[in-house]
Amino acid sequence: MSGALRYDKYAHEPFAVTVDLAVLTLRAGALHVLLVERGQEPYAGRWALPGGFLLPDESAESAARRELAEETGLADVSGLRLDQLRTYSEPGRDPRMRVVSVAFTALLPDAPEAHGGGDAARARWVPYDDARELAFDHDRILADARTRIGDRLENTPAATAFCPPEFTLGELQQVYEAVWGTPLDRPNFRRKVLAVPGFVAPVPGGARLTGGRGKPAALYRAGPAATLHPPLLRPQREGRTT
Amino acid sequence: MSGALRYDKYAHEPFAVTVDLAVLTLRAGALHVLLVERGQEPYAGRWALPGGFLLPDESAESAARRELAEETGLADVSGLRLDQLRTYSEPGRDPRMRVVSVAFTALLPDAPEAHGGGDAARARWVPYDDARELAFDHDRILADARTRIGDRLENTPAATAFCPPEFTLGELQQVYEAVWGTPLDRPNFRRKVLAVPGFVAPVPGGARLTGGRGKPAALYRAGPAATLHPPLLRPQREGRTT
Protein backbone atom coordinates (compact mmCIF):
# COMPACT_ATOMS: atom_id res chain seq x y z
CA MET A 1 0.00 0.00 0.00
CA SER A 2 1.13 3.52 -0.60
CA GLY A 3 0.92 6.37 1.84
CA ALA A 4 -1.82 6.82 4.38
CA LEU A 5 -4.24 9.72 4.13
CA ARG A 6 -4.03 12.41 6.71
CA TYR A 7 -7.45 13.31 8.04
CA ASP A 8 -8.37 15.03 11.26
CA LYS A 9 -6.01 13.71 13.84
CA TYR A 10 -5.99 10.18 12.45
CA ALA A 11 -3.94 8.57 9.73
CA HIS A 12 -6.23 6.50 7.53
CA GLU A 13 -5.46 3.73 5.16
CA PRO A 14 -6.76 4.40 1.70
CA PHE A 15 -9.33 2.09 0.14
CA ALA A 16 -10.08 1.31 -3.45
CA VAL A 17 -13.74 1.86 -4.29
CA THR A 18 -15.47 0.01 -7.10
CA VAL A 19 -18.96 -0.51 -8.46
CA ASP A 20 -20.50 -3.83 -9.48
CA LEU A 21 -23.59 -4.15 -11.63
CA ALA A 22 -26.25 -6.82 -11.64
CA VAL A 23 -27.84 -6.14 -15.03
CA LEU A 24 -30.89 -8.33 -15.55
CA THR A 25 -33.09 -8.96 -18.55
CA LEU A 26 -35.68 -11.44 -19.76
CA ARG A 27 -34.94 -13.64 -22.75
CA ALA A 28 -37.40 -16.27 -23.90
CA GLY A 29 -39.23 -16.02 -20.61
CA ALA A 30 -36.13 -16.68 -18.50
CA LEU A 31 -34.16 -14.31 -16.32
CA HIS A 32 -30.67 -13.57 -17.67
CA VAL A 33 -27.77 -11.65 -16.20
CA LEU A 34 -25.00 -9.79 -17.96
CA LEU A 35 -21.56 -11.23 -17.19
CA VAL A 36 -18.06 -10.41 -18.35
CA GLU A 37 -15.08 -12.71 -18.56
CA ARG A 38 -12.11 -11.58 -16.54
CA GLY A 39 -8.92 -11.14 -18.53
CA GLN A 40 -6.46 -11.01 -15.65
CA GLU A 41 -5.69 -12.25 -12.20
CA PRO A 42 -7.22 -12.71 -9.83
CA TYR A 43 -9.97 -14.94 -11.15
CA ALA A 44 -8.63 -14.76 -14.71
CA GLY A 45 -10.96 -16.59 -17.07
CA ARG A 46 -13.82 -16.57 -14.55
CA TRP A 47 -17.09 -14.82 -15.16
CA ALA A 48 -17.94 -11.79 -13.09
CA LEU A 49 -20.43 -8.98 -12.83
CA PRO A 50 -19.44 -5.95 -14.86
CA GLY A 51 -17.97 -3.11 -12.87
CA GLY A 52 -14.88 -1.07 -12.19
CA PHE A 53 -13.18 1.61 -10.21
CA LEU A 54 -14.49 5.02 -9.31
CA LEU A 55 -12.71 7.89 -10.94
CA PRO A 56 -11.58 10.73 -8.68
CA ASP A 57 -14.49 13.04 -9.42
CA GLU A 58 -17.50 10.85 -10.01
CA SER A 59 -20.14 9.37 -7.76
CA ALA A 60 -20.80 5.66 -7.55
CA GLU A 61 -23.92 6.16 -9.68
CA SER A 62 -21.91 7.91 -12.39
CA ALA A 63 -19.24 5.26 -12.32
CA ALA A 64 -21.83 2.51 -12.62
CA ARG A 65 -23.38 4.18 -15.65
CA ARG A 66 -20.02 4.71 -17.29
CA GLU A 67 -18.87 1.15 -16.71
CA LEU A 68 -22.12 -0.21 -18.03
CA ALA A 69 -21.69 1.72 -21.25
CA GLU A 70 -18.00 0.83 -21.60
CA GLU A 71 -18.30 -2.88 -20.97
CA THR A 72 -21.49 -3.61 -22.83
CA GLY A 73 -21.73 -1.03 -25.59
CA LEU A 74 -25.37 -0.32 -24.85
CA ALA A 75 -26.63 2.83 -26.49
CA ASP A 76 -29.44 4.13 -24.28
CA VAL A 77 -27.57 3.99 -21.00
CA SER A 78 -28.53 7.57 -20.23
CA GLY A 79 -32.20 6.77 -19.81
CA LEU A 80 -31.58 3.62 -17.84
CA ARG A 81 -32.47 3.41 -14.20
CA LEU A 82 -29.82 2.23 -11.76
CA ASP A 83 -30.70 1.32 -8.19
CA GLN A 84 -28.24 0.92 -5.40
CA LEU A 85 -28.33 -2.58 -3.99
CA ARG A 86 -25.88 -2.48 -1.09
CA THR A 87 -22.18 -2.12 -0.38
CA TYR A 88 -19.79 -5.00 0.16
CA SER A 89 -16.80 -4.25 2.31
CA GLU A 90 -15.56 -7.46 3.92
CA PRO A 91 -11.78 -7.52 4.19
CA GLY A 92 -10.47 -10.21 1.90
CA ARG A 93 -13.21 -10.03 -0.71
CA ASP A 94 -10.45 -9.04 -3.12
CA PRO A 95 -7.29 -11.07 -2.49
CA ARG A 96 -4.96 -8.23 -3.38
CA MET A 97 -6.10 -5.33 -1.26
CA ARG A 98 -8.99 -3.61 0.42
CA VAL A 99 -11.73 -2.98 -2.10
CA VAL A 100 -15.08 -1.59 -1.06
CA SER A 101 -17.69 -2.13 -3.74
CA VAL A 102 -21.04 -0.45 -4.23
CA ALA A 103 -23.42 -2.78 -6.06
CA PHE A 104 -26.23 -1.66 -8.37
CA THR A 105 -29.11 -3.31 -10.16
CA ALA A 106 -30.36 -2.42 -13.63
CA LEU A 107 -33.26 -3.89 -15.58
CA LEU A 108 -33.39 -4.05 -19.37
CA PRO A 109 -35.93 -5.07 -22.00
CA ASP A 110 -34.93 -8.03 -24.12
CA ALA A 111 -31.39 -7.19 -24.73
CA PRO A 112 -29.19 -6.36 -27.65
CA GLU A 113 -26.38 -8.90 -27.70
CA ALA A 114 -23.60 -7.53 -25.57
CA HIS A 115 -20.20 -7.09 -27.07
CA GLY A 116 -17.40 -7.00 -24.62
CA GLY A 117 -15.49 -3.76 -24.44
CA GLY A 118 -13.22 -1.86 -22.13
CA ASP A 119 -11.64 -4.19 -19.62
CA ALA A 120 -13.95 -7.08 -20.28
CA ALA A 121 -12.51 -9.80 -22.47
CA ARG A 122 -16.01 -10.89 -23.38
CA ALA A 123 -19.50 -10.00 -22.28
CA ARG A 124 -22.45 -12.37 -22.41
CA TRP A 125 -26.03 -12.79 -21.29
CA VAL A 126 -26.20 -15.86 -19.08
CA PRO A 127 -29.34 -17.56 -17.75
CA TYR A 128 -29.62 -16.70 -14.07
CA ASP A 129 -29.45 -20.31 -12.96
CA ASP A 130 -26.22 -20.88 -14.89
CA ALA A 131 -24.46 -17.91 -13.31
CA ARG A 132 -22.56 -19.70 -10.56
CA GLU A 133 -19.02 -19.66 -9.21
CA LEU A 134 -18.49 -16.09 -10.26
CA ALA A 135 -15.38 -14.16 -9.32
CA PHE A 136 -15.00 -12.48 -5.93
CA ASP A 137 -18.23 -12.44 -3.92
CA HIS A 138 -20.35 -11.90 -7.00
CA ASP A 139 -22.45 -15.01 -6.38
CA ARG A 140 -23.74 -13.35 -3.27
CA ILE A 141 -24.24 -9.99 -4.91
CA LEU A 142 -26.26 -11.62 -7.68
CA ALA A 143 -28.41 -13.53 -5.20
CA ASP A 144 -29.02 -10.32 -3.24
CA ALA A 145 -29.98 -8.57 -6.47
CA ARG A 146 -32.59 -11.15 -7.33
CA THR A 147 -34.09 -10.99 -3.87
CA ARG A 148 -34.25 -7.22 -4.07
CA ILE A 149 -35.84 -7.21 -7.50
CA GLY A 150 -38.42 -9.73 -6.38
CA ASP A 151 -39.41 -7.44 -3.54
CA ARG A 152 -39.52 -4.41 -5.80
CA LEU A 153 -41.96 -6.11 -8.13
CA GLU A 154 -44.47 -6.14 -5.30
CA ASN A 155 -44.41 -2.44 -4.55
CA THR A 156 -43.13 -0.66 -7.64
CA PRO A 157 -43.71 -0.79 -11.39
CA ALA A 158 -40.16 -2.15 -11.81
CA ALA A 159 -41.45 -5.01 -13.95
CA THR A 160 -42.17 -2.62 -16.80
CA ALA A 161 -38.44 -1.96 -17.03
CA PHE A 162 -38.05 -5.51 -18.38
CA CYS A 163 -40.57 -4.77 -21.13
CA PRO A 164 -40.28 -2.78 -24.36
CA PRO A 165 -42.04 0.62 -24.45
CA GLU A 166 -45.27 -1.08 -25.53
CA PHE A 167 -46.09 -4.46 -24.10
CA THR A 168 -48.95 -6.85 -23.45
CA LEU A 169 -50.17 -7.95 -20.07
CA GLY A 170 -49.00 -11.43 -20.94
CA GLU A 171 -45.45 -10.17 -21.27
CA LEU A 172 -45.72 -8.34 -17.99
CA GLN A 173 -46.97 -11.49 -16.34
CA GLN A 174 -43.99 -13.41 -17.70
CA VAL A 175 -41.72 -10.96 -15.91
CA TYR A 176 -43.38 -11.65 -12.58
CA GLU A 177 -43.36 -15.38 -13.14
CA ALA A 178 -39.69 -15.44 -14.14
CA VAL A 179 -38.48 -13.32 -11.24
CA TRP A 180 -40.69 -14.92 -8.60
CA GLY A 181 -40.40 -18.40 -10.03
CA THR A 182 -44.15 -18.96 -9.62
CA PRO A 183 -46.91 -19.40 -12.17
CA LEU A 184 -49.73 -16.88 -11.83
CA ASP A 185 -53.39 -17.06 -12.79
CA ARG A 186 -53.85 -14.99 -15.90
CA PRO A 187 -57.31 -13.49 -15.34
CA ASN A 188 -56.48 -12.62 -11.74
CA PHE A 189 -53.15 -11.06 -12.70
CA ARG A 190 -54.86 -8.89 -15.28
CA ARG A 191 -57.51 -7.80 -12.83
CA LYS A 192 -54.98 -6.82 -10.18
CA VAL A 193 -52.66 -4.95 -12.56
CA LEU A 194 -55.49 -2.93 -14.03
CA ALA A 195 -56.80 -2.16 -10.54
CA VAL A 196 -53.59 -0.30 -9.61
CA PRO A 197 -53.93 3.33 -10.67
CA GLY A 198 -51.03 4.49 -12.82
CA PHE A 199 -49.33 1.12 -13.19
CA VAL A 200 -50.08 0.64 -16.90
CA ALA A 201 -52.02 2.68 -19.45
CA PRO A 202 -53.51 1.31 -22.66
CA VAL A 203 -51.92 2.62 -25.82
CA PRO A 204 -54.55 4.74 -27.62
CA GLY A 205 -55.79 2.47 -30.39
CA GLY A 206 -53.77 -0.66 -30.83
CA ALA A 207 -53.80 -4.38 -30.53
CA ARG A 208 -51.11 -6.81 -31.49
CA LEU A 209 -51.81 -9.17 -34.32
CA THR A 210 -49.26 -10.80 -36.56
CA GLY A 211 -46.86 -12.16 -33.99
CA GLY A 212 -49.38 -13.83 -31.71
CA ARG A 213 -50.69 -17.34 -31.88
CA GLY A 214 -54.09 -16.67 -30.33
CA LYS A 215 -56.35 -13.69 -29.89
CA PRO A 216 -54.36 -10.49 -30.30
CA ALA A 217 -53.50 -8.83 -27.02
CA ALA A 218 -53.98 -5.18 -26.16
CA LEU A 219 -50.85 -3.07 -25.81
CA TYR A 220 -50.00 -1.03 -22.75
CA ARG A 221 -47.38 1.48 -21.73
CA ALA A 222 -45.86 2.07 -18.30
CA GLY A 223 -48.01 4.46 -16.30
CA PRO A 224 -46.94 7.37 -14.10
CA ALA A 225 -47.15 5.61 -10.74
CA ALA A 226 -43.91 5.27 -8.77
CA THR A 227 -45.39 2.91 -6.20
CA LEU A 228 -48.14 0.33 -6.48
CA HIS A 229 -51.29 0.79 -4.43
CA PRO A 230 -52.45 -1.74 -3.65
CA PRO A 231 -49.25 -3.76 -4.01
CA LEU A 232 -49.08 -6.95 -6.04
CA LEU A 233 -48.19 -9.39 -3.32
CA ARG A 234 -46.63 -12.72 -4.16
CA PRO A 235 -48.75 -15.79 -3.59
CA GLN A 236 -48.56 -17.32 -0.11
CA ARG A 237 -45.01 -17.02 1.13
CA GLU A 238 -45.25 -18.70 4.46
CA GLY A 239 -43.82 -16.84 7.42
CA ARG A 240 -40.21 -17.91 7.39
CA THR A 241 -38.44 -17.82 10.71
CA THR A 242 -35.12 -17.29 8.98
CA MET B 1 -3.90 13.88 -1.65
CA SER B 2 -1.09 11.44 -1.16
CA GLY B 3 0.00 8.72 -3.56
CA ALA B 4 -2.26 6.90 -5.93
CA LEU B 5 -2.88 3.17 -5.60
CA ARG B 6 -1.54 0.89 -8.25
CA TYR B 7 -4.14 -1.67 -9.31
CA ASP B 8 -4.30 -3.70 -12.50
CA LYS B 9 -3.08 -1.42 -15.21
CA TYR B 10 -4.73 1.67 -13.79
CA ALA B 11 -3.58 4.08 -11.17
CA HIS B 12 -6.46 4.78 -8.83
CA GLU B 13 -6.99 7.61 -6.48
CA PRO B 14 -7.48 6.44 -2.93
CA PHE B 15 -10.74 7.15 -1.16
CA ALA B 16 -11.49 7.53 2.49
CA VAL B 17 -14.34 5.24 3.57
CA THR B 18 -16.53 6.04 6.53
CA VAL B 19 -19.70 4.79 8.17
CA ASP B 20 -22.59 6.94 9.36
CA LEU B 21 -25.27 5.74 11.73
CA ALA B 22 -28.89 6.72 12.01
CA VAL B 23 -29.68 5.42 15.49
CA LEU B 24 -33.35 5.83 16.29
CA THR B 25 -35.37 5.34 19.44
CA LEU B 26 -38.71 6.25 20.90
CA ARG B 27 -38.94 8.59 23.86
CA ALA B 28 -42.28 9.68 25.23
CA GLY B 29 -43.98 8.49 22.09
CA ALA B 30 -41.80 10.56 19.78
CA LEU B 31 -39.08 9.42 17.41
CA HIS B 32 -35.60 10.53 18.49
CA VAL B 33 -32.26 10.26 16.76
CA LEU B 34 -28.80 10.04 18.29
CA LEU B 35 -26.59 12.98 17.28
CA VAL B 36 -23.06 14.02 18.16
CA GLU B 37 -21.62 17.50 18.19
CA ARG B 38 -18.65 17.95 15.94
CA GLY B 39 -15.52 19.19 17.67
CA GLN B 40 -13.54 20.25 14.60
CA GLU B 41 -13.75 21.66 11.14
CA PRO B 42 -15.49 21.25 8.90
CA TYR B 43 -18.87 21.87 10.44
CA ALA B 44 -17.35 22.42 13.89
CA GLY B 45 -20.11 22.90 16.46
CA ARG B 46 -22.73 21.42 14.17
CA TRP B 47 -24.67 18.28 15.00
CA ALA B 48 -24.05 15.18 12.94
CA LEU B 49 -24.83 11.51 12.81
CA PRO B 50 -22.32 9.39 14.70
CA GLY B 51 -19.77 7.64 12.54
CA GLY B 52 -16.15 7.40 11.59
CA PHE B 53 -13.51 5.84 9.43
CA LEU B 54 -13.03 2.21 8.55
CA LEU B 55 -9.93 0.64 10.00
CA PRO B 56 -7.72 -1.32 7.60
CA ASP B 57 -9.03 -4.75 8.53
CA GLU B 58 -12.69 -4.32 9.38
CA SER B 59 -15.89 -4.38 7.36
CA ALA B 60 -18.31 -1.49 7.29
CA GLU B 61 -20.60 -3.43 9.63
CA SER B 62 -17.79 -3.90 12.14
CA ALA B 63 -16.79 -0.28 11.91
CA ALA B 64 -20.38 0.82 12.47
CA ARG B 65 -20.67 -1.33 15.57
CA ARG B 66 -17.38 -0.10 16.94
CA GLU B 67 -18.19 3.55 16.33
CA LEU B 68 -21.57 3.15 17.95
CA ALA B 69 -20.00 1.75 21.08
CA GLU B 70 -17.23 4.37 21.17
CA GLU B 71 -19.36 7.42 20.63
CA THR B 72 -22.35 6.52 22.74
CA GLY B 73 -21.07 4.20 25.46
CA LEU B 74 -23.94 1.79 24.99
CA ALA B 75 -23.34 -1.56 26.65
CA ASP B 76 -25.30 -4.11 24.62
CA VAL B 77 -23.97 -3.13 21.21
CA SER B 78 -23.09 -6.74 20.42
CA GLY B 79 -26.70 -7.89 20.30
CA LEU B 80 -27.87 -4.87 18.36
CA ARG B 81 -29.02 -5.21 14.79
CA LEU B 82 -27.50 -2.90 12.20
CA ASP B 83 -28.98 -2.60 8.73
CA GLN B 84 -27.25 -1.08 5.76
CA LEU B 85 -29.17 1.89 4.45
CA ARG B 86 -27.22 2.95 1.38
CA THR B 87 -23.88 4.44 0.38
CA TYR B 88 -23.29 8.12 -0.27
CA SER B 89 -20.49 8.91 -2.66
CA GLU B 90 -21.14 12.27 -4.29
CA PRO B 91 -17.91 14.21 -4.85
CA GLY B 92 -17.96 17.22 -2.60
CA ARG B 93 -20.04 15.76 0.19
CA ASP B 94 -16.98 16.31 2.36
CA PRO B 95 -15.33 19.65 1.56
CA ARG B 96 -11.81 18.37 2.22
CA MET B 97 -11.53 15.24 0.14
CA ARG B 98 -13.30 12.28 -1.38
CA VAL B 99 -15.15 10.42 1.33
CA VAL B 100 -17.44 7.52 0.51
CA SER B 101 -19.76 6.76 3.39
CA VAL B 102 -21.79 3.64 4.09
CA ALA B 103 -24.87 4.52 6.15
CA PHE B 104 -26.56 2.20 8.63
CA THR B 105 -29.73 2.24 10.67
CA ALA B 106 -30.13 0.91 14.20
CA LEU B 107 -33.23 0.79 16.39
CA LEU B 108 -33.14 0.93 20.19
CA PRO B 109 -35.63 0.63 23.02
CA ASP B 110 -36.05 3.74 25.12
CA ALA B 111 -32.53 4.78 25.44
CA PRO B 112 -29.99 5.18 28.16
CA GLU B 113 -28.80 8.75 28.06
CA ALA B 114 -25.90 8.93 25.68
CA HIS B 115 -22.63 10.29 26.93
CA GLY B 116 -20.36 11.52 24.24
CA GLY B 117 -17.09 9.66 23.90
CA GLY B 118 -14.37 9.09 21.38
CA ASP B 119 -14.34 11.85 18.82
CA ALA B 120 -17.71 13.24 19.71
CA ALA B 121 -17.66 16.33 21.83
CA ARG B 122 -21.17 15.57 23.02
CA ALA B 123 -23.83 13.02 22.18
CA ARG B 124 -27.55 13.65 22.55
CA TRP B 125 -30.92 12.20 21.73
CA VAL B 126 -32.75 14.76 19.61
CA PRO B 127 -36.42 14.65 18.55
CA TYR B 128 -36.51 13.69 14.89
CA ASP B 129 -38.23 16.89 13.84
CA ASP B 130 -35.57 19.02 15.54
CA ALA B 131 -32.70 17.28 13.76
CA ARG B 132 -32.13 19.72 10.93
CA GLU B 133 -29.18 21.41 9.31
CA LEU B 134 -26.86 18.62 10.25
CA ALA B 135 -23.28 18.45 9.03
CA PHE B 136 -22.38 17.10 5.58
CA ASP B 137 -25.31 15.42 3.82
CA HIS B 138 -26.63 13.97 7.04
CA ASP B 139 -30.03 15.63 6.64
CA ARG B 140 -30.57 13.50 3.61
CA ILE B 141 -29.22 10.35 5.21
CA LEU B 142 -31.54 10.83 8.16
CA ALA B 143 -34.54 11.35 5.89
CA ASP B 144 -33.64 8.24 3.91
CA ALA B 145 -33.37 6.31 7.16
CA ARG B 146 -36.83 7.29 8.27
CA THR B 147 -38.31 6.33 4.93
CA ARG B 148 -36.57 2.98 5.04
CA ILE B 149 -37.67 2.26 8.61
CA GLY B 150 -41.24 3.14 7.74
CA ASP B 151 -41.18 0.61 4.91
CA ARG B 152 -39.62 -2.03 7.12
CA LEU B 153 -42.40 -1.70 9.65
CA GLU B 154 -44.80 -2.97 7.02
CA ASN B 155 -42.97 -6.17 6.18
CA THR B 156 -40.76 -7.05 9.14
CA PRO B 157 -41.05 -7.13 12.92
CA ALA B 158 -38.62 -4.21 13.12
CA ALA B 159 -41.00 -2.33 15.40
CA THR B 160 -40.23 -4.69 18.25
CA ALA B 161 -36.64 -3.43 18.20
CA PHE B 162 -37.96 -0.13 19.58
CA CYS B 163 -39.59 -1.94 22.52
CA PRO B 164 -38.15 -3.48 25.67
CA PRO B 165 -38.00 -7.31 25.80
CA GLU B 166 -41.56 -7.41 27.14
CA PHE B 167 -44.04 -4.90 25.85
CA THR B 168 -47.73 -4.22 25.44
CA LEU B 169 -49.57 -3.93 22.17
CA GLY B 170 -50.20 -0.31 23.05
CA GLU B 171 -46.47 0.34 23.10
CA LEU B 172 -46.04 -1.46 19.80
CA GLN B 173 -48.80 0.65 18.30
CA GLN B 174 -47.05 3.82 19.48
CA VAL B 175 -44.01 2.76 17.49
CA TYR B 176 -46.02 2.48 14.31
CA GLU B 177 -47.79 5.76 14.93
CA ALA B 178 -44.57 7.62 15.66
CA VAL B 179 -42.69 6.32 12.63
CA TRP B 180 -45.58 6.59 10.20
CA GLY B 181 -46.92 9.80 11.67
CA THR B 182 -50.47 8.46 11.54
CA PRO B 183 -52.91 7.52 14.30
CA LEU B 184 -54.14 3.93 14.12
CA ASP B 185 -57.35 2.33 15.32
CA ARG B 186 -56.52 0.34 18.42
CA PRO B 187 -58.83 -2.67 18.06
CA ASN B 188 -57.94 -3.10 14.42
CA PHE B 189 -54.22 -2.80 15.10
CA ARG B 190 -54.46 -5.49 17.76
CA ARG B 191 -56.39 -7.78 15.46
CA LYS B 192 -53.88 -7.44 12.64
CA VAL B 193 -50.81 -7.89 14.81
CA LEU B 194 -52.19 -11.02 16.46
CA ALA B 195 -53.17 -12.40 13.05
CA VAL B 196 -49.54 -12.44 11.86
CA PRO B 197 -47.97 -15.77 12.86
CA GLY B 198 -44.75 -15.31 14.78
CA PHE B 199 -44.90 -11.54 15.10
CA VAL B 200 -45.51 -11.42 18.87
CA ALA B 201 -46.02 -14.11 21.49
CA PRO B 202 -47.76 -13.58 24.84
CA VAL B 203 -45.50 -13.86 27.86
CA PRO B 204 -46.61 -16.94 29.80
CA GLY B 205 -48.58 -15.53 32.72
CA GLY B 206 -48.37 -11.79 33.06
CA ALA B 207 -50.25 -8.56 32.83
CA ARG B 208 -48.96 -5.11 33.64
CA LEU B 209 -50.53 -3.33 36.54
CA THR B 210 -48.91 -0.61 38.60
CA GLY B 211 -47.74 1.71 35.86
CA GLY B 212 -50.89 1.85 33.83
CA ARG B 213 -53.76 4.24 34.12
CA GLY B 214 -56.49 1.98 32.76
CA LYS B 215 -57.08 -1.71 32.48
CA PRO B 216 -53.74 -3.55 32.71
CA ALA B 217 -52.43 -4.68 29.36
CA ALA B 218 -51.11 -8.11 28.47
CA LEU B 219 -47.37 -8.41 27.86
CA TYR B 220 -45.83 -9.83 24.71
CA ARG B 221 -42.40 -10.74 23.46
CA ALA B 222 -41.04 -10.55 19.92
CA GLY B 223 -41.87 -13.74 18.03
CA PRO B 224 -39.66 -15.78 15.71
CA ALA B 225 -40.95 -14.41 12.40
CA ALA B 226 -38.44 -12.56 10.21
CA THR B 227 -41.08 -11.28 7.82
CA LEU B 228 -44.71 -10.36 8.31
CA HIS B 229 -47.39 -12.34 6.48
CA PRO B 230 -49.67 -10.75 5.85
CA PRO B 231 -47.86 -7.40 6.01
CA LEU B 232 -49.13 -4.49 8.11
CA LEU B 233 -49.77 -1.99 5.38
CA ARG B 234 -49.96 1.71 6.13
CA PRO B 235 -53.36 3.34 5.82
CA GLN B 236 -54.23 4.69 2.37
CA ARG B 237 -51.09 6.12 0.84
CA GLU B 238 -52.42 7.41 -2.43
CA GLY B 239 -50.54 6.45 -5.54
CA ARG B 240 -47.95 9.17 -5.79
CA THR B 241 -46.65 9.90 -9.25
CA THR B 242 -43.37 11.11 -7.79
Added chain:
DNA sequence: CCCTTTTATAGTCGGGCTGACCATAAAAGG
Protein backbone atom coordinates in the same frame (compact mmCIF):
# COMPACT_ATOMS: atom_id res chain seq x y z
C1' DC C 1 -67.10 5.06 48.41
C1' DC C 2 -69.10 6.12 44.05
C1' DC C 3 -68.44 7.97 39.77
C1' DT C 4 -65.67 9.51 36.05
C1' DT C 5 -61.76 8.84 33.25
C1' DT C 6 -58.65 5.97 30.95
C1' DT C 7 -56.94 2.14 28.68
C1' DA C 8 -57.49 -2.72 27.12
C1' DT C 9 -60.06 -5.99 24.81
C1' DA C 10 -64.13 -8.23 22.43
C1' DG C 11 -67.33 -8.16 18.88
C1' DT C 12 -70.11 -6.61 14.67
C1' DC C 13 -71.07 -5.37 10.01
C1' DG C 14 -70.75 -4.07 5.23
C1' DG C 15 -67.54 -3.40 1.42
C1' DG C 16 -63.74 -4.72 -1.17
C1' DC C 17 -60.23 -7.61 -2.61
C1' DT C 18 -58.66 -12.56 -3.46
C1' DG C 19 -58.17 -16.92 -5.29
C1' DA C 20 -60.33 -20.55 -7.89
C1' DC C 21 -62.93 -21.20 -11.41
C1' DC C 22 -65.82 -21.14 -15.87
C1' DA C 23 -67.04 -18.91 -20.28
C1' DT C 24 -66.38 -16.45 -24.49
C1' DA C 25 -63.69 -14.09 -28.27
C1' DA C 26 -60.41 -13.95 -31.79
C1' DA C 27 -56.64 -15.29 -34.07
C1' DA C 28 -53.36 -19.30 -36.39
C1' DG C 29 -52.82 -23.95 -38.31
C1' DG C 30 -54.01 -28.04 -40.15
Added chain:
DNA sequence: CCTTTTATGGTCAGCCCGACTATAAAAGGG
Protein backbone atom coordinates in the same frame (compact mmCIF):
# COMPACT_ATOMS: atom_id res chain seq x y z
C1' DC D 1 -64.19 -26.25 -40.75
C1' DC D 2 -62.41 -27.65 -36.63
C1' DT D 3 -58.84 -27.63 -33.18
C1' DT D 4 -55.49 -25.18 -30.67
C1' DT D 5 -53.95 -21.16 -28.51
C1' DT D 6 -54.07 -16.94 -26.24
C1' DA D 7 -56.74 -12.94 -24.48
C1' DT D 8 -60.40 -11.30 -21.98
C1' DG D 9 -64.74 -11.24 -19.31
C1' DG D 10 -67.40 -12.85 -15.50
C1' DT D 11 -68.88 -15.44 -11.16
C1' DC D 12 -68.80 -16.72 -6.45
C1' DA D 13 -67.53 -17.76 -1.81
C1' DG D 14 -64.25 -16.48 1.72
C1' DC D 15 -61.25 -13.45 4.01
C1' DC D 16 -59.50 -9.18 5.38
C1' DC D 17 -60.30 -4.37 6.39
C1' DG D 18 -61.89 -0.09 8.21
C1' DA D 19 -65.35 1.99 11.09
C1' DC D 20 -67.72 1.47 14.93
C1' DT D 21 -70.01 -0.12 19.37
C1' DA D 22 -69.67 -2.43 23.72
C1' DT D 23 -67.63 -4.28 27.86
C1' DA D 24 -63.82 -4.94 31.40
C1' DA D 25 -60.60 -3.37 34.63
C1' DA D 26 -57.80 -0.36 36.59
C1' DA D 27 -56.62 4.81 38.67
C1' DG D 28 -58.18 9.28 40.51
C1' DG D 29 -61.13 12.69 42.51
C1' DG D 30 -64.70 14.45 45.07
